[in-house]
Amino acid sequence: MFAYIVRRLLATIPVMGVVAIFVFSLLYLTPGDPAIIIAGDYATADDIAKIREKLGLDRPFLVRFGEWLWSILRGDLGISIFTNLPVSRLIGQRIEPTIALTVTTLIVAVSLAVPMGVLAAWKAGRWLDRLVMGFAVVGFSVPIFVLAYLLIFGFSIGLEILPVQGYVSIRQGFWPFLERLILPSVALGITYMALIARITRASMLEVLSQDYIRTAQAKGLATDKVLIGHALKNAAVPIITIIGIGVALLISGVVVTETVFAIPGIGRLTVDAILRRDYPIIQGVILLFSAAYVLINLLVDISYTFLDPRIRY
Amino acid sequence: MTTLPAATIEVPQRGMVADALRRHPTMIAGFAILAAMVLMAILAPYLGTIDPQAVSPVRRLREPSELYWFGTDMLGRDVYSRTIYGARISLAVGLAVAVLSIAIGLFFGLITGYVRLADTILMRVMDGLMSIPPILLAIALMALTKASVENVIVAITIAEVPRVTRLVRSVVLGLREQPFVEAAVASGTRFHHILIKHILPNTVAPLLVQGTYICASAMITEAILSFIGAGTPPNIPSWGNIMAEGRSLFQVAYYVILFPGIFLSIAVLAVNLVGDGLRDALDPRLARRM
Secondary structure, X not given: OHHHHHHHHHHHHHHHHHHHHHHHHHHHHOOOOHHHHHHOOOOOHHHHHHHHXXXXXXXXXXXXXXXXXXXXXXXXXXXXXXXXXXXXXXXHHHHHHHHHHHHHHHHHHHHHHHHHHHHHHHOOOXXXXXXXXXXXXXXXXXXXXXXXXXXXXXXXXXXXXXXXXOOOOHHHOHXXXXXXXXXXXXXXXXXXXHHHHHHHHHHHHHHHOOHHXXXXXXXXXXXXXXXXXXXXXXHHHHHHHHHHHHHHHHHHHHHHHHHHOOOOOHHHHHHHHHHOOOHHHHHHHHHHHHHHHHHXXXXXXXXXXXXXXXXXX | OOXXXXXXXXXXXXXXXXXXXXXXXXHHHHHHHHHHHHHHHXXXXXXXXXXXXXXXXXXXXXXXXXXXXXXXXXXXXXXXXXXXXXXXXXXXXXXHHHHHHHHHHHXXXXXXXXXXXXXXXXXXXXXXXXXXXXXXHHHHHHHOOOOOHHHHHHHHHHHHHHHHHHHHHHHHHHHHOOHHHHHHHHOOOOHHHHHHHHHHHHHHHHHHHHHHHHHHHHHXXXXXXXXXXXXXXXXXXXXXXXHHHXXXXXXXXXXXXXXXXXXXXXXXXXXXXXXXXXXXXXXXXXXXHO
């Protein structure tokens, strides 16, 4: 078990290595001079030279990559071109709303989508199943920002029961914090929910056709005990897997959700960075989000050994 | 399956597809909506539209009316015309990304499925790329290139290729174990013949399904990139662009955001319905589970 965890942990190193090499060499691989593009249309030759120096484009690739990697490993993500502040500090200032939003969404989505998938599998072919599957198709098709505006038009401007935009830290009270996260979480979580509900249903259907389920029902076990104790437990591995993989949807969605709801998180930081072509910030955000994604999926891998004793490493 | 009459069992391939169409009305609906969208995009100049870029400050922010069906934006441009023309970008980007990423992914997938050394190296790279959320990958590429529709297509394609490669690789690895491929190898069939006659035809069905899903997600990604200002340049109307321009005034002029948003959702839904239908028709084993 311990050896397995260590091995999986080591396996994340080449993955993160590829991510680092990729985001770094993009500066060199994209056609044209990145310094000219970053400087913008009205830049002077002096501005371009300054940016080139800041990005280290005036020095050899390998030397620059070595320096960059070394500073990343020490937690230094470089300096923002526009604000001249360390990227790690800018990210640190913005991380709280993003964590609050993604964690709330994760909890809400999983606790709604899994029961939906279970019920759909239980009532397979009936109207409840059709309803859930219909939701899954629609949830997969409505883009986050379209749903976000529909929610705002409906609940904030129309019914006036929830705030339109903004973010309040949890330290300023739990309800003000939560009420501003409800609509963003629903918008951000819809695709994720559709995905989880769909996989839960498929995985449950597979398990429900097994002999031991029939045995459990035949011996008179209550339906909820069969569904949750016997079926869901055995259907858990694909569900947990998709919860892990789907985190990529949440991370991508944060950028849009924070823009629509004016939440001052990392997503907004990224959007502001794009408009100013502040590449060091984008680089830092990608490294951070990819690391989070890899780490979450590492935890998912490790959780298999607890969920399914048949899996041995 | 047990309720099917015995006669349908002997129906040839074409009949099976027709039968699948009958059993999947949602796919037909998807096709119909998509066809309407494509026609709308092509015939945009003849659908009662005016120049989508025509600025008219006097008529800015008009509510939807008989004259301006979807209202006008903050520069007085007709939202209806812009939305109809916007379909061109969305559909073109969706189709181009689907075709390109399938072609490139097929190429890499075949290599990784056959060349051991390339497999180890390429899959490491693909694993790394797949751990970057696709939209962020596209954002990084767009931040370093000039805004243009071509660059949007390239950026989204690069983000999609790893997943296609992985799919093709798994299909190829599975096929290589199949008796009919082993038999072909044993009887001395030449390599390119095996590839063309036995391997490629079997990748068509999963790639067709994957292609439609990629098309749908590329349309969403294009809209998101344009919405946050990293996509299609502002002088070309696209659904994401129109919504981006309505962003600052959405509490006053809801229609600038609402109409392109609805069109985008319907287009994506149609593509997804076609994808689900194709999956059910082409892979009945999977269809029963999903």
